[in-house]
Amino acid sequence: MATTAHSQHNYIKIFIILSVLTVIEVGLTFLGLPKMLLAAMLITLAVWKAALVAMHFMHLKLEKKTLSIVAIIPFVLCVFLILMLLPDIYSH
């Protein structure tokens, strides 16, 4: 039971981090930062939050590597998709 209590404590900690990051995200949009800087910061925060959910709530941290590989494939393919489309984007 002690281990379960510990993991629940950990879930609440992750929850607090996620909430704080969300507040920071919304707050950042009001600061009037340069567009590229704001975009970079917001995307970093979003990826950070998504990683927290995957690692802790979806237990990727505790699982065998196979599942992490399965999970990472879509992201690799999306980056690939963006790279393949870059020539078209910059022809405008």
Added chain:
Amino acid sequence: MSEAVAVHGGVEPAETPLTPESWGKLGMWLFLAGDAMSFGGLIVGYGILRHASKTWPVPAQVLGINLTAFMTFLLIVSSVWMVLALAAIQEGNKARFNKFLGLTILGGAMFLGCQAYEWTHLLGHRLPELKIFFSTDLFATTFFILTGFHGMHVTGGVIYNTCVLAAVNRGRYQAKHVEIAGLYWHFVDLVWILIFTFVYLL
């Protein structure tokens, strides 16, 4: 029970993804990977259309960020309730499990309620005021496709979780089934985190 303690203690994973008892989990992960590619394709498509458009409204000036920040919060809380429900059933505490999975479902339903309100308001008032039309405007089209595709996932998740709640109480589902349902639910939360950033904040 020993399985539950092992998973939660972080000492060693009780299940290996290629053993029969966790094929369900591996199956859900494979499904989610495919689903992530659907979302990925839509988000990348959205980014490219937005980049190529000469004009694009500032999302924060058209959409209600406060409401959707609250919706983000709802899904995150709902995810936490889901892990607490899983922890409860792994301990064998049925009452606590029922409470937290019930709350998870309620959180999802509230999210859908907020989204229904948001869409009604946008379609009925906000977009016509700004002369943005769903049929001709890429901003509106991509917005409704992305949030709609995600909203359908939330709807599916609420139904899924309700079925799991019923099946556990009828003794047909155990902790491992709850864990698989949890994976889906957290994925829906994860995708919303990304959509919230790309569609609402950027």
